Amino acid sequence: MSKQRVVVIGGGLAGLSSTMKLAELGVQVDLLSLTPVKRSHSVCAQGGINSCNDQTRQLGDSEWKHLDDTVYGGDFLNHQPPVKEMAYWAPKVIDLMDRLGVPFNRTGEGFIDRRRFGGTLYKRTAFAGATTGQQLLYGLDEQVRRQEALGNVRKFEFWDFLGPIQDETGRCRGAVAQDLVSMEIRAFPADAVVVATGGCGLVYGRSTMSVFCNGSAASRCFQAGAKYGNAEFIQVHPTAIPGSDKLRLMSESARGEGGRVWVPRKPHDSREPDNIPTGERYYFLEDRYPEYGNLVPRDIATREIFDICVNDGLSVDSERMCVYLDLTHIPKAELDRKLGGILEIYEKFQGVDPREEPMRIFPAVHYSMGGLWADYVRSSEGGLQSGAPRNHMTNIEGLYAIGECDYHYHGANRLGANSLLSCIFTGLFTGPSIQNYISNQSGGYADVEASLLSGAVSKQQERHDNLLTGNPGSDENPYLIHQELGDIMTRAATVVRRNDQLKESIGKVDELHERIMKVNLADSGGWSNQNVIFAKSVQDMFPIAKCILKGALNRDECRGAHFKPDFQRPSLTAEDPAERRKQAEAWCDTFAENNEKYLKSTIASYDANSMQPDLTYEDVDTSLVPPRPRLYGLVGAEDIEQVWKERSGEKKDKDDTLAAT
Amino acid sequence: MIALDSAAKRPEFINVRVRRQDGPGKEPYWQLFKIPYEHELNVISVLQRIAAQAKTSDGQKVAPVTWDCGCLEEVCGSCTMVINGRVRQSCSALVDRLLEDNPDELVLEPMNKFPVVRDLMVDRQRLFRGLEKVKAWVPVDSYYNMGSGERQSQATQEQNYPLSQCMSCGCCVDSCPQYQKIELERMPNESDEDFLKRQNEAFDEAFVGPHAISQAMLFNNHPTGKAIADERMDALTDTGGIQMCGNAQNCVSVCPKEIPLTTSIGRAGRAATVHMIKKWFDK
Numbered sequence: 001m002s003k004q005r006v007v008v009i010g011g012g013l014a015g016l017s018s019t020m021k022l023a024e025l026g027v028q029v030d031l032l033s034l035t036p037v038k039r040s041h042s043v044c045a046q047g048g049i050n051s052c053n054d055q056t057r058q059l060g061d062s063e064w065k066h067l068d069d070t071v072y073g074g075d076f077l078n079h080q081p082p083v084k085e086m087a088y089w090a091p092k093v094i095d096l097m098d099r100l101g102v103p104f105n106r107t108g109e110g111f112i113d114r115r116r117f118g119g120t121l122y123k124r125t126a127f128a129g130a131t132t133g134q135q136l137l138y139g140l141d142e143q144v145r146r147q148e149a150l151g152n153v154r155k156f157e158f159w160d161f162l163g164p165i166q167d168e169t170g171r172c173r174g175a176v177a178q179d180l181v182s183m184e185i186r187a188f189p190a191d192a193v194v195v196a197t198g199g200c201g202l203v204y205g206r207s208t209m210s211v212f213c214n215g216s217a218a219s220r221c222f223q224a225g226a227k228y229g230n231a232e233f234i235q236v237h238p239t240a241i242p243g244s245d246k247l248r249l250m251s252e253s254a255r256g257e258g259g260r261v262w263v264p265r266k267p268h269d270s271r272e273p274d275n276i277p278t279g280e281r282y283y284f285l286e287d288r289y290p291e292y293g294n295l296v297p298r299d300i301a302t303r304e305i306f307d308i309c310v311n312d313g314l315s316v317d318s319e320r321m322c323v324y325l326d327l328t329h330i331p332k333a334e335l336d337r338k339l340g341g342i343l344e345i346y347e348k349f350q351g352v353d354p355r356e357e358p359m360r361i362f363p364a365v366h367y368s369m370g371g372l373w374a375d376y377v378r379s380s381e382g383g384l385q386s387g388a389p390r391n392h393m394t395n396i397e398g399l400y401a402i403g404e405c406d407y408h409y410h411g412a413n414r415l416g417a418n419s420l421l422s423c424i425f426t427g428l429f430t431g432p433s434i435q436n437y438i439s440n441q442s443g444g445y446a447d448v449e450a451s452l453l454s455g456a457v458s459k460q461q462e463r464h465d466n467l468l469t470g471n472p473g474s475d476e477n478p479y480l481i482h483q484e485l486g487d488i489m490t491r492a493a494t495v496v497r498r499n500d501q502l503k504e505s506i507g508k509v510d511e512l513h514e515r516i517m518k519v520n521l522a523d524s525g526g527w528s529n530q531n532v533i534f535a536k537s538v539q540d541m542f543p544i545a546k547c548i549l550k551g552a553l554n555r556d557e558c559r560g561a562h563f564k565p566d567f568q569r570p571s572l573t574a575e576d577p578a579e580r581r582k583q584a585e586a587w588c589d590t591f592a593e594n595n596e597k598y599l600k601s602t603i604a605s606y607d608a609n610s611m612q613p614d615l616t617y618e619d620v621d622t623s624l625v626p627p628r629p630r631l632y633g634l635v636g637a638e639d640i641e642q643v644w645k646e647r648s649g650e651k652k653d654k655d656d657t658l659a660a661t
Numbered sequence: 662m663i664a665l666d667s668a669a670k671r672p673e674f675i676n677v678r679v680r681r682q683d684g685p686g687k688e689p690y691w692q693l694f695k696i697p698y699e700h701e702l703n704v705i706s707v708l709q710r711i712a713a714q715a716k717t718s719d720g721q722k723v724a725p726v727t728w729d730c731g732c733l734e735e736v737c738g739s740c741t742m743v744i745n746g747r748v749r750q751s752c753s754a755l756v757d758r759l760l761e762d763n764p765d766e767l768v769l770e771p772m773n774k775f776p777v778v779r780d781l782m783v784d785r786q787r788l789f790r791g792l793e794k795v796k797a798w799v800p801v802d803s804y805y806n807m808g809s810g811e812r813q814s815q816a817t818q819e820q821n822y823p824l825s826q827c828m829s830c831g832c833c834v835d836s837c838p839q840y841q842k843i844e845l846e847r848m849p850n851e852s853d854e855d856f857l858k859r860q861n862e863a864f865d866e867a868f869v870g871p872h873a874i875s876q877a878m879l880f881n882n883h884p885t886g887k888a889i890a891d892e893r894m895d896a897l898t899d900t901g902g903i904q905m906c907g908n909a910q911n912c913v914s915v916c917p918k919e920i921p922l923t924t925s926i927g928r929a930g931r932a933a934t935v936h937m938i939k940k941w942f943d944k
Contacts, residue, residue, distance in 0.1 A: 024804050036789065038829055039737040098810040101799040101883050103822040110812035129822055134736055138825060142798035149793050181778055210732045244699065245706040245752075246733040337819070341826075345734050348753050349703075428804065479713035522715035523724035527684050528779035530727050531712075 003028050004438045005445040007175045007190040009161045009217055011037025013133070013420060014403025015196035016140035017427025018434075023144075023152040025435050030188050031144070032156045032177050034212045038141045041198055041210035042423065045133025046251035046342050048125035049097075049420040051090030053114060056122040063087045066124065068625050070418060073119035073297045074369070074411020075560040076599060076627040077230065077620055082376055082408045084624055085383035086425045093424050094126050100139040104128050105338065115256045115338070117416040119297040125417045130251055130341035136420055156188075160533055162463075163220045164193055164399050165448070165456040170225070172398035173448045176456045178464070180533060183526050185460050187453035189445040191438040194400040195221055196427065199368040203541045203548070204494070205486015207365035208240055208249040216540040218372050218405045223543055226394045228604045228613070229407035230370030231544060232551030235414055235561050236494050238301035239325055240364035241346060247364030248349060250325060251342050252416040254359075255294040257335075260326045261285050261305070262358075263314040273324060273358045284308055289633040296632055299413040299561045302363040306495045309362070316360055324358035365494060367419060369410040369561065370551075372401035373603055376408070382624050384429070389437035392430045398441075400434060402426035407601070412560025467521065467532050474520040478535040481516045485509065485538070485545060493548050497564050502553040509549060513542040513611060543606055547613045551602040554615060557594055569594075572636025584639040588647060591629050599627060672698050675756065676718065676766035677707055679726050682777045686846065689777075693718045693766075694726075704744060704751035704759075705730055707767065708781075726769075728781035735917060738828030741835070742781045743770040748835040750917050772835045776844040787843065788829045790864045791873035795896045799886045811884040824879040824925065826918045827872055833912035833922055834870040839905050843867055868905040869897070871912040875925035881932070894936040903929050 004027045008019050011033035019029045031037065052061050066087040071078045098104060098112065104126050105113040114123040128135035147153045158180040165174040165187060174189040200215025201207030222228045239250040239261075255261070262281045269276060285304060286293045294301075305323050309315040316322050327335060327343075332355050335343060346354045373395060377388035384391055392400045403423040410418065438444070492505035516539050523531035556567050569590060574580040601620055604613035628644055631637035674695045682689040695718040696710045712725035731739035733752040740751040745759060745768050759767055775783035834840040843863050847856050877893040880886035897903045903926065912922045 021804055035731055035737075035739065036785075036829075038789070039731045039739050041732065041737075043736045043828070044732050044734065092806040095806065095809040096804060099799070099801050099807065099885065101810075101825075101880070101886060103818050103825050106813055106815045106818045108815060110814050112809075128825075131736060131826060134828070135822075135825060139799075142792075143801075143804075145789070145793055146796075146798045146800070149796075210737065211730055243703075243733075244701055245703060245709060248734045341736075345736075348735065349755070351755075477713065479709070483713075522722065525683075525724060528727050528782060529724075531725050 004191050004435065005030065005189070006192050006194060006434060006438075007032060007188045008194045008196060009175065010040070010196035010198060010403070011035075011157075012040035012042040012196065012198055012403065013137055013140060013423035014427045015040075015194070016137065016144050017424045018194050018196060018402060018430060019153055020140060020143045020147060021428050021431030022434065023147040025431055027435055027438070029153045030156060030190065031153055032159045032161055032175070032188070034158065034160060034180070036157045037144065037155065038138065040137060041213050042137040042420070043131070043134040044208070044210060044249060045420050046130045046249060047117060047253035047256065048115065048127035048132045048417045049094060049136065050117065050124040050415070050417040051094050051126065051421070052087070052122075052124060053091060053112075055114065056124055059122065061122045061124070063090070065122070066090060069120045070409075070415055071411060071622075071625050072628070072630060073415040074413050075630050076411060076622055077233070077559060077601065078411035079376070079408040079621050080624040081378040081383055081621055085429065086409060086422055088383060089425050089429065090421055093421060093428070097136055097139055097424070100143060102128055102135045102139040115253060116295060117256050118252055118292070118295045118301070119415040125253075125256065127253065127338070130253055130339045130343075133420055136424065140424075161197070161217045161220065162460045163456070164224050164396060165189070165452060166224065166396065167448070167452055170397060172396050173452065174445065176460050178460070178533075180530075181528050183464075183529060185457050185464065187457050189448040189453060191441065191445045192398045192400060192434050194402060194430070194434065195372065195405055196403045198404045200541070200544050201365050201368070203485065203545050204365040204489045205483055206245070206247050208237055208247055209366070214537040214541060215368075215544045216537040218401075219540040219544050221372055221394065221396070221399065221401075222604070223540070223606050223608065224396065225605070226396050226399060226401075227373035228370065228544070228547055229373040229601050229618070230551070231368075231547035231604060232493070232555060232602060233369035233412050233561050234365060234493065234548065235298060235367035235369060236302045236363045237366035238298055238305050238363050239361040240366070241349060241359070242320065242322070242362055242364070243349060248345060249364070249366065250346065250359060250361050251339075252298070254325060254327060254339060254342065257338050258327070258330050259294065260329075261294055261301075261323055262326060263308055263316055263323050265314075267313050268315070268318040273326070274328070282314065292632060297413055297415060299563070300632055302495055303563060305363055322360040322362045325361045326358035327354055328356065328358060363495060365490070367414055368404060369407070369412065369414055371405040371407040374401045374406050374408070378621065386429075387432040387436050389433055389440060391433040392426060393437070398437065400430060402430055412562060463536075464532065467519070467535055468524045471518045471520045474518045476515050476519045478516065478519050478521070478531070478538045481512055481519070482538045482541075485512055485541065488512075489545055489548070493552050495563065497552050497562065498566065499553060499556075499564070502549055506546070506549045506553065509542065509545055513546075516542065543611075543613065547604045550613055550615060551604065555598060555602065557598045559598065571634055572639060580636065580639055581643070584636060584643045587636075587640050588629070588643045595627055672760070672764065674698060675707065675760070677711065678766050678768045679780070680770040681726065681780045682771070684779055685776055685844070692723065700757070702756040704754040704756065704767065704769065705733055705740060707756060708751070726781060727779040736828060738830035741772055741830045741832055743772060743835075744768070748772060748832045748915055750830060753917065772831060774835045774840050774842045775831065776842070785829070785831050786860075787864045788831055788834070788870070788872065790861055791869045792829070792876055794865060794869055795873045795877040795893050796889055797873070797876035797880055799880065799883055800889050801885065813884070817882070821879055821882060823918075823920055824875050827875060827920055828918065829872060830917065831872075832915045832917060833872050836911035836915045837868070837871060838909050838911070839868045839907050840870050841867060865901060867901050869901050871906070871922040871926060874903060874906075874929045875920060875922050878925040878928050891936070894932055897929055898933050898936060903933050
């Protein structure tokens with residue numbers, strides 16, 4: 001029998017860990033990437049990677065609590081079996097990365113050092129300076145280079161994935177891709193295809209993401225019939241450095257190491273920050289969230305920063321919205337050792353030393369919690385069934401989705417330092433599942449009919465040629481349309497969402513979509529034509545942008561990163577205990593009713609004729625940790641919690657009685 | 662938010678002179694672009710604006726300039742080019758700073774030591790071939806769960822981490838007098854595999870470069886990485902190895918990550934001497 005062959009699309013943490021594991025299992029891998037894999041966007045991840053560890057365990061932590069924090073932080077939209085499996089694998093993932101040579105920071109005794117991240121009270125986060133993603137990626141890149149030298153992996157760098165190849169039964173039999181240098185379009189027959197292409201931040205124009213993160217690969221699968229889940233859940237990171245080409249991330253680890261967020265109490269106070277006395281500074285996160293302080297989950301920190309600037313008018317600058325992120329009280333040597341990488345970025349791009357002067361930061365689009373819908377098989381212990389072929393398979397048979405471009409793990413809001421974990425975990429965990437799937441198939445990659453391959457290539461060649469020469473009279477410019485799209489999306493679908501604005505934006509985006517299909521290119525050449533590649537990727541941003549807007553419009557609630565002020569549940573106002581209790585009861589009633597309606601994944605499928613997504617809703621597996629109100633900082637949280645506990649207790653007693661009879 | 666000298670006059674337009682080349686083996690030529698001045702531009706945003714307008718300063722419609730970029734925060738290594746005569750990352754090249762040095766124009770050129778693919782885009786495969794040659798990896802047994810790695814002192818971590826920040830951008834080799842450009846032309850009817858093989862042989866004959874030497878030192882300092890230290894030293898003492906270094910020290914001065922490359926080269930030199938003597942005695 002010929003060897004098994006898998007095409008992996010994307011060379012970030014997920015794609016590389018998948019490639020490495022498959023190669024170990026004896027599967028040949030063709031690894032396709034828009035860029036040399038060592039330059040993938042994972043390098044931008046700064047803060048760290050989470051796991052329960054020996055130290056936190058002795059303070060009462062466990063894998064179960066990691067699961068609990070993750071689903072509570074994600075407002076219960078996470079699928080719990082995959083999250084459970086991930087949390088239990090987490091310590092093993094970090095051990096493996098340690099063995100691969102990742103230079104994690106060390107304690108004095110030589111153990112892996114940990115810091116605290118948002119949404120948890122434990123120090124779970126292992127880190128390598130402030131370039132943890134880069135260091136993890138390099139560890140995997142080196143192993144994949146080693147597998148390449150052994151002849152187990154072929155890399156195709158500077159190749160653009162154009163779509164899956166499906167046979168008459170719908171099964172995925174390979175991928176079509178284009179060489180970005182020679183412009184050659186080629187078919188890559190395979191037994192299975194793994195999409196590990198990350199997020200879609202470029203749909204928003206500028207974000208914290210790299211230029212490769214345009215969502216086009218996921219969109220091409222979506223347009224080929226794959227379902228897309230929870231598109232509207234886009235994480236806006238609280239702290240980024242505004243820039244004209246990019247919004248550069250300022251890691252959560254800055255707060256994890258003690259960074260404090262504040263604004264002057266006097267609007268646009270013109271004094272230098274160190275001349276403003278403590279009493280005249282407003283540490284609004286610490287003030288409003290005494291338990292978590294500066295380390296509330298990201299969606300909350302983002303809204304508070306947005307709110308303090310937009311609604312309270314307390315932005316540090318009058319011309320540009322920003323707040324202070326202050327590290328100046330921490331000794332310089334410690335800052336350099338633990339945060340050097342990110343402080344250098346600030347210094348280089350802003351020309352100000354953040355060790356001396358507080359940084360000025362503002363939220364920016366950062367991560368897509370949603371992504372391609374993919375299946376999983378629940379084990380009897382509530383985790384995932386190891387080796388089950390359906391784990392992470394999309395609804396297109398033989399097409400897998402892992403990493404940021406899947407949709408299971410982070411629910412409505414991702415916790416910091418969980419993304420690196422989910423990427424590496426899904427890459428490693430799915431190896432045996434993919435191999436088992438292949439072993440159960442009768443025809444392999446070598447048996448794919450030549451006509452199927454050539455048909456797929458010529459379809460893409462036609463699209464390419466039409467773009468180059470199809471619209472001679474048009475003056476539509478892909479760069480300008482991309483800017484317009486980014487502006488619309490940033491205004492309508494980031495921190496605060498309103499239905500009137502969403503409706504209006506859907507109309508505008510529909511119109512832009514039609515315009516981008518008639519784009520006229522400044523370069524019609526056949527060699528390293530970035531113009532046509534970019535135009536294609538912008539065209540393919542539209543189906544995803546539409547999923548985001550439509551999903552947001554239909555979801556009339558607040559959940560994690562999706563915040564609609566018109567549907568916000570109020571804080572408790574009554575002073576009188578009995579009245580307050582009544583309010584808490586009512587609060588819990590509406591909470592339960594809302595969950596009945598909206599505790600569901602949004603699932604989109606694409607209608608190519610109307611160029612619109614159709615939305616359906618899917619139940620979320622919350623069988624391990626029952627959903628409860630997410631109450632960080634809400635006035636009356638204790639009362640609501642009390643009522644909810646009593647109700648859950650009653651429900652449990654009832655269930656137990658039923659089970660006993 | 663850059664601390665700007667507000668009194669300094671800023672121009673209305675920025676002139677950007679770009680050395681262009683339509684493809685490998687084609688003649689390079691210069692084009693001048695003009696874009697409106699804005700505060701806080703970097704070279705990437707300048708190129709983005711040139712791409713969007715696709716017109717030279719005299720109004721001639723041209724294809725957008727081709728260039729490579731990725732993270733835009735100097736951690737991926739994609740966007741290396743020669744800016745006003747100096748090799749560096751274009752994302753961290755801030756226009757206001759560049760104008761202080763040369764108020765008339767920005768001059769953008771492709772890297773010198775790699776074959777031009779098109780315009781400012783070059784082919785840097787040779788960098789990665791260097792990493793393969795020196796086996797820059799930890800030779801673990803498997804990717805199964807085998808517990809943690811060895812404990813490591815803070816001092817070791819602090820020695821290794823800076824070396825591990827090398828993003829293969831190529832600044833060091835572009836400025837190295839010993840690193841010469843290798844540009845092979847494909848022969849008629851040569852297959853992809855044959856061409857790659859011939860190219861890799863040519864790469865292996867030539868100087869491996871400071872980045873690869875430094876990576877070899879990084880892995881020779883790792884508890885498990887050490888296991889194949891001799892194989893790395895074989896590579897570094899073979900053709901194109903450490904003996905090619907002419908000690909010009911340009912590499913360390915252009916490295917955007919300030920990696921102590923010459924310290925690595927010094928360590929490699931000493932290790933090479935020991936390695937050669939050991940080999941002589943083992944004969």
